[in-house]
Structure formats: C-alpha cells, structure tokens
Amino acid sequence: MAVILGLESSCDDSAAALVTSDRQILAQAVVGQADQHRPFGGVVPEIAARAHVEILPGLVRQVLRDAAIEIGEVDAIAATAGPGLVGGVMVGLLAGKGLSLATGKPLIAVNHLEGHALSPGLTDASLDFPYLLLLASGGHCQLLEVRGVGDYRRLATTIDDAAGEAFDKAAKQLGLGYPGGPAVEQLAGQGDPEAVPLPRPLVGSGEPHFSFAGLKSAVQRAVQSGKYRPADIAASFQAAVVDCFVDRTRIALRKSDAPSLVVAGGVAANASVREALETLAAEEGRAFSVPPGWLCTDNAAMIGWAGAQRLAAGWVDGLDVPARARWPL
Ligand code: KG4
Ligand code: ZN
Numbered sequence: 001m002a003v004i005l006g007l008e009s010s011c012d013d014s015a016a017a018l019v020t021s022d023r024q025i026l027a028q029a030v031v032g033q034a035d036q037h038r039p040f041g042g043v044v045p046e047i048a049a050r051a052h053v054e055i056l057p058g059l060v061r062q063v064l065r066d067a068a069i070e071i072g073e074v075d076a077i078a079a080t081a082g083p084g085l086v087g088g089v090m091v092g093l094l095a096g097k098g099l100s101l102a103t104g105k106p107l108i109a110v111n112h113l114e115g116h117a118l119s120p121g122l123t124d125a126s127l128d129f130p131y132l133l134l135l136a137s138g139g140h141c142q143l144l145e146v147r148g149v150g151d152y153r154r155l156a157t158t159i160d161d162a163a164g165e166a167f168d169k170a171a172k173q174l175g176l177g178y179p180g181g182p183a184v185e186q187l188a189g190q191g192d193p194e195a196v197p198l199p200r201p202l203v204g205s206g207e208p209h210f211s212f213a214g215l216k217s218a219v220q221r222a223v224q225s226g227k228y229r230p231a232d233i234a235a236s237f238q239a240a241v242v243d244c245f246v247d248r249t250r251i252a253l254r255k256s257d258a259p260s261l262v263v264a265g266g267v268a269a270n271a272s273v274r275e276a277l278e279t280l281a282a283e284e285g286r287a288f289s290v291p292p293g294w295l296c297t298d299n300a301a302m303i304g305w306a307g308a309q310r311l312a313a314g315w316v317d318g319l320d321v322p323a324r325a326r327w328p329l
Contacts, residue, residue, distance in 0.1 A: 002075035002311055005060070005099065006304025009052040009092030010084025010112045011138065012043045015300035016059035018067045018074070021308040023122055027066035028301045029059045030294075038178050042168070049087030056095055059300075072103055076316070078307020081109035082324030083139070089323040097319050106316035108307040112298075113329045116264045117146050118309060119302035124289045131289070132258040134249050134277065137265030138164035141210045143252040144329065146262070149309045152329045155252045159202075160213035163241060163267045169216050170237045173223045174230050184234050185270050191235030196228050198240040200247070208251040215240055241267075242276045249277065253284045260287040268296040 001022050008015040008030075017028035033051045037043050064071060079096030082089050093109065100107035116135055121127050130147040132155075141158040161169070164181055171180025176187065198218045201211035215237070222233050253261060261281040267273055274290050281288035295302060310316070 002308060003069065003073065004304040004307045004311065005063070005074045005077045006300035006302070006307055007056065007060070007077070007079040007092045007096050008112070008115070008298055008300040008303045009056060009088045010080045010082065011088065011298060012037055012048050013298040014052050014055040014059060015298065016056065016063045017300035017304045018063050018069070019122070019301050019304035019308060021312060023125060025122070025301050026069070027063040028299065029062050030299050031055050031059065034179055041172060041178055043085065045085040045087050048085055049091055052088050052091040056092060060095070060099070071099065074103070074105055076106045076108055076307060076311045077103075078108040078110050078303050078310070080112045080115065080303050081321055082112065082327040084112055084325070086323055086325040089325070093321070093323045101319065106311065107319065107321070108310050108315070109317040109321040110303045110306045110310070111327050111329060112303075113140060115302040115306045117144060117152065117329065118149065118306045119264050119291050119295050120262045120289045122301060122305040123291055123295060127260060127262070127289045130258040131260040131262045132249075132253055132256050132286070134245060134261070134263045135265045136163040136245070136263065136267035136273070138162060138168065140265065141212070143208050143249060145256050145258055149313055150315070154329065155255060156208040156210065156248065158210040158212065160211050161216060163210070163212060163245070164265070166212035166216055166241060167267065170219045170234070173220050174234060181266060181270065184238060185272070187231050187234040188238040188272070191229065191231030191233070193235040193239035195232035196222050196236035198222070198236050200240055200243045203244060203247040206251070208248040208255070210244060210248055212241070238270070238272055242272050245273060246276050246280050250280060250284065253286060258286070260289060262289045264291055264296060266297045269293040
C-alpha cells in the first residue's frame with residue numbers, strides 16, 4: 001500500500017490530501033478563496049496564485065498532523081500540473097517539487113481533468129473501466145470514454161462555454177454573486193422549471209457536443225424583461241442544462257459500449273444533474289456512479305488518487321515537468 005500526498009491549486013481552491021493506493025482517505029483539507037474573489041464577481045488569477053502561496057503550506061502541515069504521519073513516510077507527491085490558471089498551478093506544482101526534492105520521494109504531475117475523471121473510483125471500488133464520463137466543471141464540459149488510467153477517448157466537448165461557467169454566469173445575472181452553481185441550485189429549488197421558455201442548444205443533433213452560450217443570452221433576456229421571478233428563471237435554467245446533459249449523454253452512450261455511466265466535476269454536485277443522469281443510465285441499461293459532492297468540486301483527494309494510480313503504473317515525472325495552462329486529456 002502506497003501513501004500519496006495530493007496537492008491542488010489550479011483554480012480558487014487550495015487543497016491537500018493524503019490518500020492510499022487502497023482507497024483510504026487518511027486526511028484532507030480544502031480552503032476556498034471565494035471571499036477574496038467575490039468583490040470582483042469571479043476568480044482573479046493573480047489573487048488566486050497569491051492566496052495559494054499563503055494557504056497551501058499550512059494545509060500540507062494540517063493533513064500530515066491529522067493523519068499522524070511524517071512527510072518522509074509518504075511514498076509519492078502528486079501535484080496538479082494543469083490545466084488551469086497557470087500562476088496557481090505553478091504554486092502547487094513547485095510546492096510538490098520542493099517536497100519531492102527534500103524527501104527524495106517521486107513527483108507525479110497530475111492532469112486536473114484526469115483527477116476528476118478518475119475520482120469516482122476513489123469511493124466506488126466496484127467501478128471498472130471502461131466507463132462513459134460526463135465531466136462538467138467550471139472550465140470543461142466533455143464526454144469521455146475512460147478506458148483505463150491514461151487512456152481516454154473524447155467523444156464530445158463544448159463549442160463555447162463550460163457548464164459550470166453557464167451556472168456562474170446565470171448566477172451573476174440573477175445577482176446571486178460568486179460562486180454561482182450552489183446558489184443557482186438553491187434558488188431553483190423554490191422555482192417552477194417550466195415557467196420560463198429557454199432554449200436547449202444542440203439538443204437533437206447527431207454528435208453529442210454541448211453549447212451553453214445561447215442559453216446564457218436567453219437567461220439574460222429573461223432577467224432584463226422583468227417578467228419572471230428569479231427563482232423561476234433559476235429553475236428553468238437548471239432544467240435546460242439538465243435536458244442538454246441528458247440528451248447529449250444519451251447520444252454518447254449509444255456510441256459507446258461502456259457498461260457504466262459516470263458524472264464528475266463541480267457541476268456533478270448538483271442534485272438535479274445527479275438524479276437525471278442516474279435515470280438516464282437506468283433507461284439505457286448502464287450502471288451509474290457519481291462521487292459524493294465534496295469529491296465532485298475541486299479537492300486534492302482526487303489528485304492523490306490519480307497519483308496513486310499513475311505510481312502503480314510506474315509513471316513518475318522529473319523535477320523539470322512544466323506547469324501547463326492548457327492540457328487536453
Ligand atoms: O470542478 P470544479 O470545482 O472546478 C473546476 O475544475 O472548474 O467546478 C466548479 C464549477 C463552478 O462553475 C461551480 O459553479 C460549479 O462547478 N458548481 C455547481 C454546483 N457546485 C459547483 N454547479 C451547479 N450546481 C452545483 N451544486
Ligand atoms: Zn476541477
């Protein structure tokens with residue numbers, strides 16, 4: 001059994017975790033920076049990078065203390081090396097390099113998207129490869145066939161905005177502030193999902209791609225019209241996103257013989273999304289798996305877990321590995 005220290009700093013969450021190759025989460029800590037970014041209505045890259053510098057070392061100390069182990073006892077250090085806001089990525093990756101250098105333990109540079117993609121296996125030991133993954137986060141919206149560690153086939157992506165980005169923009173238009181996803185979900189719970197007519201971009205098209213820009217503009221028009229209750233707009237928006245997810249994912253499932261459907265990434269924390277995709281999986285005769293909410297949004301346990309699997313495959317990185325703003329899976 002190997003113990004991996006995971007580090008995450010690609011957006012506005014600083015996180016550290018200790019996980020084992022046999023799926024134990026020994027300790028983990030996440031500190032969001034929402035308070036620092038909220039006055040600007042979104043994540044400010046420079047502020048994020050500076051905050052990681054201040055927060056991350058304390059989180060490493062905290063998880064080591066919580067797990068009652070010394071840094072020298074870890075078997076490897078896994079740090080997000082991209083994609084993301086590159087200033088923040090550099091902070092976490094360089095912290096990982098420093099710890100690797102000091103301890104002599106291998107460094108594993110983890111693709112953040114691979115962290116999300118493999119995250120369901122951390123809490124669901126029965127999940128086998130291959131599985132069809134809907135990866136919906138603040139920066140990405142993709143359908144991937146996950147065939148194994150390091151073996152991904154992308155079936156679809158978004159032609160404009162990511163799903164989480166759409167939630168964040170809808171929140172802004174509704175005056176809900178930042179971060180948007182959880183606030184929209186909460187308000188949607190008090191609204192009528194059929195009250196506001198909103199488009200379902202690309203629904204019905206033969207390739208399973210996504211588009212959310214038109215939905216964003218329609219939400220803006222609905223807000224500006226003054227005709228609708230904010231809760232009804234939130235509920236109708238959420239229903240439109242869910243309809244897009246279900247329709248697009250159904251097309252992808254029909255192009256894949258993967259026995260399981262999995263949803264991950266921050267937007268997978270949304271209860272309506274989880275329920276709708278679980279129903280879809282049942283309709284299409286597939287098993288279904290979704291990580292617990294805390295494992296959907298950014299965290300370091302998923303980075304440690306991806307690191308554990310890369311370590312098992314013998315894939316470690318040199319101290320010269322770059323931080324990458326863009327890094328497709
Ligand atoms: O995976 P994540 O934490 O960070 C990225 O890698 O981007 O995803 C963050 C995104 C944000 O856009 C946030 O608004 C969205 O996930 N999100 C949600 C919910 N919780 C987070 N969207 C809808 N409903 C939620 N409950
Ligand atoms: Zn993420």
